[in-house]
Amino acid sequence: MKFKSTFIILLVTAIFLSCEEDVSFDFEHEPRLCLNCILNPDSAVITASLSLSKMLDTINEIKTVNDAEILLYEEENLLGRFSHAGNGKFKLNKVPVSGKTYRITVDSEEYGKISASTIVPNKPEITWSKDTVGYDQYNLLRYNLNVQIHDKQGKNNYWLFSTAISRGIKGGGGGGVVLNAPFADTFNRRYEIEEKYGFMHYYQIRLSDEGYDGQILDFIIPDLVPANEYRAKHILNASEHYDKYIKTSILYKLNEESDLPFNEPVQIYSNIENGFGIFGACSISTIVL
Known part of the structure; x- marks a missing residue:
C-alpha cells in the first residue's frame, strides 16, 4: 500500500514538472516549387500558377516563380509550352480533350524540376x-x-x-x-x-x-x-x-x-x-x- 502511495505521488509530480517544461522545435524549411493547374475541356486557355512553398506559421507573402519553363504533353506528344503572363501565372492556348492523359513538367534553373500527370474525365450527363x-x-x-x-x-x-x-x-x-x-x-x-x-x-x-x-x-x-x-x-x-x-x-x-x-x-x-x-x-x- 505504501508502494502504491509513493508511486502515485511520484507520477503526479512528474506530470506537473513535465507541464512546466518548455519544449521548442526548430524545423528548417527548404522552399520547393508549388504548381497549381486544372484542365477543363470547356476552357480554351489553360492557366498554371507557380510559387514557392512556405511554412504554415509564417506570415510572409507567397513568393511567385516567374523564370521556369512549363511544358504540357498530351499522351506522349508535346502539346505546347506555357507563356509567362506575370506574377507567377503561365498560360497555354490549348483545349484539353476528355479521356486523354496529360503530363506537365516544370523546369526552374534555381529550384529544380517537378512533374505530374492526370486524365481528363468525361462531362457529366x-x-x-x-x-x-x-x-x-x-x-x-x-x-x-x-x-x-x-x-x-x-x-x-x-x-x-x-x-x-x-x-x-x-x-x-x-x-x-x-x-x-x-x-x-x-x-x-x-x-x-x-x-x-x-x-x-x-x-x-x-x-x-x-x-x-x-x-x-x-x-x-x-x-x-x-x-x-x-x-x-x-x-x-x-x-x-x-x-x-x-x-x-x-x-x-x-x-x-x-x-x-x-x-x-x-x-x-x-x-x-x-x-x-x-x-x-x-x-x-x-x-x-
Missing part, C-alpha cells in the same frame, strides 16, 4: 426538372430541383456546388447545401436541427458512384427560390487527384473554422512529384436556375 412546392415568407415561389446524373461505367468523382451573382459580384462554393441522398459523402456533413433533414453539407457535396457504377444517381435539391440575378448549380466530374485535393481542402477549411482545440491536422493532397500543389482535371455540367 445530366437531366433535370423543377417541381413547385409553394411560396416562402416573402411570397416568392419555392421549388424542388430534381436532378439525375447518368453515370458512365468506371469510377467517377462528382461534386455539387453553386454559383450566383449578387449585386454584380459573382461568387460561389461556400455556405451550406442541403441534400439527402445515399451516395452523398458525409465527410463535411454537420448536424443542423433547423434544416430540412437535420443536417447540412458545407462548401460542396461529394457524390460517389461507388455501388452505383453505370446507374442513374437521382436526387432532389429542396426548397430553392428563384432570384433576379444569375444563379446556377454545377455538377463537376473530377479526376482522381483533383477529387482528393478538393476533399482535403474542404477538410482543412472546416478544421480552421472549428472551435474544437484538438482537431486532427489535415494535409492537403498533392500529386506533384518533387514539389507541392495539384495538377488535375475536371468537366462540368451546369443547371441555370
Whole structure:
C-alpha cells in the first residue's frame, strides 16, 4: 500500500514538472516549387500558377516563380509550352480533350524540376426538372430541383456546388447545401436541427458512384427560390487527384473554422512529384436556375 502511495505521488509530480517544461522545435524549411493547374475541356486557355512553398506559421507573402519553363504533353506528344503572363501565372492556348492523359513538367534553373500527370474525365450527363412546392415568407415561389446524373461505367468523382451573382459580384462554393441522398459523402456533413433533414453539407457535396457504377444517381435539391440575378448549380466530374485535393481542402477549411482545440491536422493532397500543389482535371455540367 505504501508502494502504491509513493508511486502515485511520484507520477503526479512528474506530470506537473513535465507541464512546466518548455519544449521548442526548430524545423528548417527548404522552399520547393508549388504548381497549381486544372484542365477543363470547356476552357480554351489553360492557366498554371507557380510559387514557392512556405511554412504554415509564417506570415510572409507567397513568393511567385516567374523564370521556369512549363511544358504540357498530351499522351506522349508535346502539346505546347506555357507563356509567362506575370506574377507567377503561365498560360497555354490549348483545349484539353476528355479521356486523354496529360503530363506537365516544370523546369526552374534555381529550384529544380517537378512533374505530374492526370486524365481528363468525361462531362457529366445530366437531366433535370423543377417541381413547385409553394411560396416562402416573402411570397416568392419555392421549388424542388430534381436532378439525375447518368453515370458512365468506371469510377467517377462528382461534386455539387453553386454559383450566383449578387449585386454584380459573382461568387460561389461556400455556405451550406442541403441534400439527402445515399451516395452523398458525409465527410463535411454537420448536424443542423433547423434544416430540412437535420443536417447540412458545407462548401460542396461529394457524390460517389461507388455501388452505383453505370446507374442513374437521382436526387432532389429542396426548397430553392428563384432570384433576379444569375444563379446556377454545377455538377463537376473530377479526376482522381483533383477529387482528393478538393476533399482535403474542404477538410482543412472546416478544421480552421472549428472551435474544437484538438482537431486532427489535415494535409492537403498533392500529386506533384518533387514539389507541392495539384495538377488535375475536371468537366462540368451546369443547371441555370
